[in-house]
Amino acid sequence: MTLSKALGAIKRPTLLLGCALLAGAATTMPDGRPTPTGFEVPRWIALSSKEVYGRRGPGTDHPILWKYTARGLPVQVIAETREWRKVCDPEGSVVWIHRTVTSGRRRVFNMGAESVPIHAGRDAGSSVKARLGPRSLISADDCQDGWCKVRDGRLKGWVQESAVFGTAPRAQCDWRRPAGPAAG
CATH class of the missing domain: 2.30.30.40 (SH3 Domains)
Known part of the structure; x- marks a missing residue:
């Protein structure tokens, strides 16, 4: 393989990745910042594990507020970091969960x-x-x-x-609200 062919092979995927990143950059969080994942916020996801810990903040150093034991439970992403999702659950509580315990499959x-x-x-x-x-x-x-x-x-x-819960297009909880149980 010649050097120009090797460079040509590299440019194409890089260009496609660049286009994908630019397309995702148009998707914003409620405060106007681009979402780290490129997905819409708010959006619906489901818990993909039998045990999911909901935390006060985005990181394992934050205290656990809830332990969810309902695999497949729909939650609404109302804010996010690259690794963590701030979600609203069916009872209106707000917690942070790690991306690895979620699924994009709609429930x-x-x-x-x-x-x-x-x-x-x-x-x-x-x-x-x-x-x-x-x-x-x-x-x-x-x-x-x-x-x-x-x-x-x-x-x-x-x-x-x-x-049913898991369908509303608007955010079900205020993204500015600190993590914790539903008000009221």
């Missing part, structure tokens, strides 16, 4: 005491295929027009966006 959570119908279509009049029990999780693919497409194994259907 929704039925916080209510009643089951939520899973419809065949994006219409309350469509047939009910199943019900999402209280305090239950299900994978979600997309939300549009007030409905979320959900799936669990062979089951595929739609739930009303307002009936």
Whole structure:
């Protein structure tokens, strides 16, 4: 391989990486700074581990406030560093969690005491295929027009966006609020 071919091989991936970084630079946190990851804030993620420690700040030197034991629980990223995510949980508490215990796979959570119908279509009049029990999780693919497409194994259907946690486009907690339990 000649030197010019070797340099040409290096330039292409570098150029693509540069474009990807520039594309991500347009994504900002609530205070206007670019997000370190290039992903939107707020955004929904899920806990990917059976045990996740929520801390007062972004680092292992900060005290643990909560221990989450619900793998797949949706949380909303409201601020971030490269390694840590400041999240809002279903009860409105704010904590910092490490990026390695999160997943970008979308899930929704039925916080209510009643089951939520899973419809065949994006219409309350469509047939009910199943019900999402209280305090239950299900994978979600997309939300549009007030409905979320959900799936669990062979089951595929739609739930009303307002009936589950993990769908709101706006931040559910104030990113400026210090980590700790929900107010009120």
